[in-house]
Amino acid sequence: MASFVIEGGHKLHGEITPQGAKNEVLEVLCATLLTREKVTISNIPNILDVNNLIQLLRDMGVKVSKTGIDTFSFQADEINLSYLECEEFLARCAKLRGSVMLVGPLLARFGQAMIAKPGGDKIGRRRLDTHFMGIQKLGAQFDYFPDYGVFRLSADHLKGASMLLDEASVTGTANIIMTAVLAEGTTTIYNAACEPYIQQLCRMLNSMGAQISGIASNLLTIEGVKELKGCTHRVLPDMIEVGSFIGMAAMTGSEITIKNVSYDNLGIIPDSFRRLGIRLEQRGDDIFVPAQEHYEIDSFIDGSIMSIADAPWPGLTPDLLSVMLVVATQAKGSVLIHQKMFESRLFFVDKLIDMGAQIILCDPHRAVVIGHDRNFPLRGGNMVSPDIRAGIALLIAALSAEGLSRIHNIEQIDRGYQNIEQRLTALGARITRIE
Numbered sequence: 033m034a035s036f037v038i039e040g041g042h043k044l045h046g047e048i049t050p051q052g053a054k055n056e057v058l059e060v061l062c063a064t065l066l067t068r069e070k071v072t073i074s075n076i077p078n079i080l081d082v083n084n085l086i087q088l089l090r091d092m093g094v095k096v097s098k099t100g101i102d103t104f105s106f107q108a109d110e111i112n113l114s115y116l117e118c119e120e121f122l123a124r125c126a127k128l129r130g131s132v133m134l135v136g137p138l139l140a141r142f143g144q145a146m147i148a149k150p151g152g153d154k155i156g157r158r159r160l161d162t163h164f165m166g167i168q169k170l171g172a173q174f175d176y177f178p179d180y181g182v183f184r185l186s187a188d189h190l191k192g193a194s195m196l197l198d199e200a201s202v203t204g205t206a207n208i209i210m211t212a213v214l215a216e217g218t219t220t221i222y223n224a225a226c227e228p229y230i231q232q233l234c235r236m237l238n239s240m241g242a243q244i245s246g247i248a249s250n251l252l253t254i255e256g257v258k259e260l261k262g263c264t265h266r267v268l269p270d271m272i273e274v275g276s277f278i279g280m281a282a283m284t285g286s287e288i289t290i291k292n293v294s295y296d297n298l299g300i301i302p303d304s305f306r307r308l309g310i311r312l313e314q315r316g317d318d319i320f321v322p323a324q325e326h327y328e329i330d331s332f333i334d335g336s337i338m339s340i341a342d343a344p345w346p347g348l349t350p351d352l353l354s355v356m357l358v359v360a361t362q363a364k365g366s367v368l369i370h371q372k373m374f375e376s377r378l379f380f381v382d383k384l385i386d387m388g389a390q391i392i393l394c395d396p397h398r399a400v401v402i403g404h405d406r407n408f409p410l411r412g413g414n415m416v417s418p419d420i421r422a423g424i425a426l427l428i429a430a431l432s433a434e435g436l437s438r439i440h441n442i443e444q445i446d447r448g449y450q451n452i453e454q455r456l457t458a459l460g461a462r463i464t465r466i467e
Contacts, residue, residue: 035440036453039462040412040433043323044286046459050274050293051077051450052102052267056229058130059206060236060265061085064094064106065137066210067240069262074103076267080447084128091115091124107262113142122148122182132160133203136210139172139185149181162197162204167211169193170219192217192256200225200250200344206233212254213242219254226250227345228268228297239263269294272351273449274319275301276424279355280456281321282310283362283432285406288459290319299346306330307338308356308363326405329365337400341370350374354425357381361389361410362432363403370398380422383415387433412437420448427452431461 052075061082064071076082086104090096093112097105115121116138125131126148138145149160164174164183172187192215197204205225210233212219224230226248234247240263243255274293281288282305295302295314302312302319309327313320329338342350350373357369361384371377375396385391387410390402412435417423423445430437439445442465445452453463 033440034442035438035466036427036430036442037464037466038412038427038430038437038439040410040430040435040437042284042431042460042462044281044284044288044431044456044459044461047289047291048277048455048459049291050269050277051079053229053270054079054081054272054448055202055227056232056267057082058085059133059203059229059233060267061089061106062130062133062137063210063233063236064089065108065111065134066141066213066237067260067262068107068109070105070107071240071262072099072103072105072264074100074264074266075269076102076104077270077450078102079450080443081128081130084124085130088121088124088128088131091121111142113144117146122146126181132163133207133210135163135183135185136167136207139167139187140190140211140214143188144186146182146184149183160204162199162201163207166195166197166204166208166221169195170208170211170215172211190215192219192254194220195222197221197223199223202227202229205230209233209237209244209252209254212256213237213244213260214258215256217256219256221252221254222250224250224252225344227349228271228299232265232268236263236265239265268297271298271301271349272421274298275305275352276355276428278302278305278310278312278319278321279359280428280431282308282324282327282359283428285323285325286321286459287323288321289315290321292317293319295319300348301352304340304348304352304356305359307340308359308367309365310359327363329360329363329367329403331365337366337368339368339370342372350377351421353377354380354421355428357391357399357401358384358425358429360401360403361391361429362406364405366400366402368398368400372397377419377422380418380426383413383426384410384429386415387411387413387429389429409434411435414438416440417442417444420444424449424452431456
């Protein structure tokens with residue numbers, strides 16, 4: 033298990049470019065299974081979850097070639113269907129959350145799919161009902177074997193259907209879209225997730241010959257086609273990295289320029305940080321964060337305490353609440369952080385409390401942060417990263433803290449952030465990786 037040793041208290045300065053969006057990449061990689069032709073994808077981040085999925089595709093029989101520093105081509109013309117039922121395939125799926133999105137493409141193209149209950153972050157229950165209920169409406173038969181944690185789906189003939197999703201699940205919506213593009217007839221998906229990741233998936237599929245309308249709304253209409261062709265696709269910058277760098281600049285009182293952020297696809301993220309008192313400027317497609325010694329949390333118009341909560345797009349992504357919670361610890365004022373979607377994501381706050389933060393964990397979903405206004409800097413600490421987003425939040429806290437901090441289990445951070453210590457060291461951070 034690797035660790036980071038961080039010497040806190042150093043200001044950062046310079047420019048940093050966000051990697052490609054992890055959540056988008058996991059979707060579009062699975063979509064390469066929908067065609068026999070070559071698909072080329074660029075701006076792919078070199079991170080653990082993505083690399084594991086690429087290797088899994090290779091082992092399934094996909095021809096994978098690296099054609100540039102962040103560009104790969106994929107050709108799924110000789111899939112080994114027998115491998116998809118072996119114990120090795122199921123065991124590897126169980127360790128990778130994104131593997132669940134293999135179901136839709138495999139079922140649509142080959143009429144069968146089997147997958148183990150996927151792994152990922154330990155942030156509470158992440159049910160898959162939306163995926164399978166939607167796919168069943170398209171004509172698939174579904175079986176679950178709880179003793180083995182294995183799902184099996186099959187379909188002789190997929191047919192379009194009208195459906196109202198029980199929740200706006202991003203991965204659920206992606207799975208249903210990828211199933212429906214090759215189904216006969218028309219599919220309508222209401223209460224569909226409409227995050228930029230989903231928009232990008234739909235645009236990529238349309239460039240492959242799919243017929244999807246309603247992109248960027250929560251009502252998608254899909255006219256099924258008989259086959260899809262190859263395409264080229266570029267992944268958006270990772271909005272979670274952009275938000276993480278904004279928070280990092282604020283916590284360390286640093287001046288940072290975040291390059292090529294695709295500002296129009298950030299939604300409410302910049303304004304959410306502004307609500308915490310952080311100044312930031314859009315400069316073309318870059319974000320400039322000036323050095324701030326103090327930042328003050330807004331209150332609502334009636335004077336009541338600010339509340340920041342996650343919500344389906346275009347609401348605030350839940351992946352940034354951990355970062356915003358850490359940033360609030362050194363702001364002036366108080367804020368209620370309401371994590372609605374996952375009941376275990378706030379449990380890392382005990383580590384921040386040990387570092388000197390004033391946080392009241394009300395319940396698994398809500399925490400009140402009383403900002404120090406830098407009057408009481410955080411102290412270095414010894415901690416373990418429980419998941420990707422809490423891991424980067426703890427790293428941000430350690431960069432601002434007095435003294436040395438050690439973060440263990442940084443493989444969790446590696447799952448979502450590419451070469452993070454090298455990129456931050458180039459800005460002036462002092463981080464050492466201990467294998």
